[in-house]
Amino acid sequence: MxxxxxxxxxxxxxxxxxxxxxxxxxxxxxxxxxxxxxxxxxxxxxxxxxxxxxxxxxxxxxxxxxxxxxxxxxxxxxxxxxxxxxxxxxxxxxxxxxxxxxxxxxxxxxxxxxxxxxxxxxxFLLHEPESVRTGAGDYFKVYTPFSRVCFGKGEPRAAKGTVSATWATHGLERRSLDNLRLLPTQPNWATGFGPVWQPGEAGAKARLVRFLEDGLKGYAEGRDRTDLAHTSQLSAHLHWGEISPYQVWQATRQAMEAAGGVLDRDGEKFLKEVLWREFAYHLVHHVPNFPEQPFRPEFAAFPWRPDDKALARWQRGETGYPIVDAGMRELWATGIMHNRVRMITASFLIKHLLQPWQAGERWFWDTLVDADIGNNAASWQWVAGCGADASPYFRIFNPVLQGEKFDPRGDYVKRWVPELRDVPAEMIHRPWEMTLPPKSYPPPMVDHARARARALAAFAALKTGESP
Ligand SMILES: Cc1cc2nc3c(=O)[nH]c(=O)nc-3n(C[C@H](O)[C@H](O)[C@H](O)COP(=O)(O)OP(=O)(O)OC[C@H]3O[C@@H](n4cnc5c(N)ncnc54)[C@H](O)[C@@H]3O)c2cc1C
Missing domain, CATH: 3.40.50.620 (HUPs)
Incomplete structure (x- = not known):
């Protein structure tokens, strides 16, 4: 032997x-x-x-x-x-x-x-960080040419089947999983997680199959809709390596081929999202302080206004903006939040409340089941405008318009903010404008127009070096 x-x-x-x-x-x-x-x-x-x-x-x-x-x-x-x-x-x-x-x-x-x-x-990745380089031999700081190079490399290798191994322990003590004390004790805040998730390889494969059958068609359009189930919900499974990106890629390609071109736009869009994950990991590999420090160093002097009370209201989903509060409550209840809502809630914290992006990044780190050192840092820096290939800081989401566009009937809000269940769809994202707003729901903690002006002034101050 x-x-x-x-x-x-x-x-x-x-x-x-x-x-x-x-x-x-x-x-x-x-x-x-x-x-x-x-x-x-x-x-x-x-x-x-x-x-x-x-x-x-x-x-x-x-x-x-x-x-x-x-x-x-x-x-x-x-x-x-x-x-x-x-x-x-x-x-x-x-x-x-x-x-x-x-x-x-x-x-x-x-x-x-x-x-x-x-x-x-x-x-863990389709492409090792050393293998995707610019013409000058550097790592990519912009996503589009990065993804072009990745697609240009041709199809990733074929995924392999289940291993056949002889397992052994050679006399090592097998300790109980409970000894790792990974589960919450009191209060058990995770009671809502079990019905939503099936951690492990079987759960990952089932999720992929369900997505390819029910979600992929229409993904390109539907992925931003918070009230529809068009995304794969594979992020935590990918994060824990319960499924490999090769398996995801290959199964998607096969589904596209089987549909004879019908899924091309949706499939390409989905594979591009999978490549955002690669891009984030390459960044965090090449820039080790990426989870803590702004990629654009000038943002280190941003005039944030740290405020624990404002942060707590955001964390609890009590900002008075329905789409923001729905997202924060979904996160707390299930350990996940829709990507569009992550962008809206992050933008609200950073721009409407002027809280440092790192405070939101840490909250997500603690509360997301897919909390990921690469994707989380890259996404927070993207929203804050300080990352590589980031959304410009001056692009400030209007939470009312975002809600109306991506949750048009208010179904998503009503699921997570029960105080608003009886509000008509046309007022669901601006309940404070009703003649009789629901008493149990707070008014907006900041006025959008004023908060936007304050954020832009802070950004201008960053550029001129003057105090806002
Ligand atoms: C502020 C903020 C924080 C985030 N934190 C995390 C995090 O900690 N962990 C995490 O996995 N994702 C994070 N994301 C990215 C994205 O929101 C999630 O990957 C996505 O919502 C997961 O849902 P899904 O699996 O249904 O995605 P799908 O739309 O089905 O995408 C398929 C896969 O592509 C990858 N992907 C999709 N979007 C992105 C993206 N923008 N950046 C990087 N990879 C992406 C994920 O691995 C995802 O599972 C964050 C986004 C924002 C705006």
Whole structure:
């Protein structure tokens, strides 16, 4: 019998199309290990909603493989496990968070010290950050030419099926998942998550199939409609690697081919969104302080007005703007928020309330089940106007018009803001203009026109260096 090898699972909690795992399975009996590392990422350790998801995803994976669960610094934990099992090699999937390069080097050093081989694979992204370069050899700071180069590379490799491995534990203690204490205790704020989500590989595949059957047709037009179910809701599954981007890409292409051109516009649009994820990860890989610092350095001097009370009203969904409040309450109740509403709520926090984008980024980090170091940072910087290829700061969403355009009947608002259930559709996004507005719903915490003028003055001050 070959010596065992260790498969270190990270954000790759699946058994199919998994380059590291396929290679490990070919090398010998596989000891599957997951390590909860709350130390290396520092303030970016997983937030509450991510932990809820992780618990259930590990539970799902643990039904198929004898997962060895540990917590601590991966290099120390893995060194001990390699010693104890005499494993000949370690296999893992590369990660792109700012701290990961150094962590992976320390893990390699631990393998060297233990006399074990160390094998790192891709699989989280379609394109490694080193492989997509401008003509001048730099990384891309603008999305459109980035995506053009990605499409120009031809179709990604074919996705592989489920691995066939001999699983082993070599006498390692199998500790209970509950020891990781990932679930909320009291109060249990996650009661609304279970009915919405099925973490794990089976849930990811089911979600993809449902999307291709019911959501893809009409995606290009419908993806912005908050009241329709046109998006895939695959982000958390992709984030935890319960499905690979290759599987998503390939299945989409197959659906497009089967429809004989009918889905071309929708399919292309969807694949372009998948490439936004790649773009975000390339940025965060190349610019390690991207989650904290504005990509455009001049924004470091932006005259924010930090205000805990205003931030709390936004977090609780009590701003008085229905589309904003619906989004924030959907987020709290389910761990997700529609992309269009993320843009509207983020814009409101940054521009109407002049709160630093990092405050919103951290709230999302704690409350989103798809909280993602690349996509979250890139998207907040995009809305704030300080990112690479960002929306200009002076483009300030009007929450009333956004609501009327993307939730025309108010169905989305009524689902999440029950105080407004009886408001007629034509007033749902401006209830304060009713003769008798619902008493239980607050009036707008800021006037849109005044807030817009204040935001533009702050932006002008940034450019001139004068105080607003
Ligand atoms: C302020 C703000 C914060 C965000 N934070 C996150 C986050 O923490 N994690 C996260 O995964 N996405 C984040 N997004 C991007 C986007 O909102 C979500 O990826 C999307 O809503 C997920 O829903 P879906 O899977 O149905 O998307 P679909 O429309 O079905 O798109 C398919 C996939 O493409 C990727 N994608 C789509 N839009 C984007 C985008 N704008 N940027 C990067 N990747 C994208 C996702 O992986 C998504 O699952 C954020 C957007 C904003 C405006």
């Amino acid at each position: 070959n010596a065992p090898v260790i498969m270190w699972f990270r954000q790759d909690l699946r058994l199919s199309d998994h380059p590291a795992l396929h290679a490990a399975a070919a090398a010998g009996p596989v000891i599957p290990v997951f390590i909860l590392d709350d130390e290396t990422p520092g303030e970016w350790r997983w937030g509450g909603a991510s932990r809820w998801w992780l618990h259930h995803s590990l539970a799902a994976l643990g039904k198929d493989v004898p997962l060895v669960l540990r917590r601590g610094r991966p290099e120390a934990v893995l060194a001990a496990l390699l010693r104890k099992t005499q494993a000949s090699a370690l296999y893992f999937t590369r990660d792109y968070a700012p701290w990961s390069g150094k962590l992976e080097q320390r893990v390699k050093d631990a393998c060297d010290a233990a006399g074990a081989a160390c094998h790192r694979y891709g699989g």
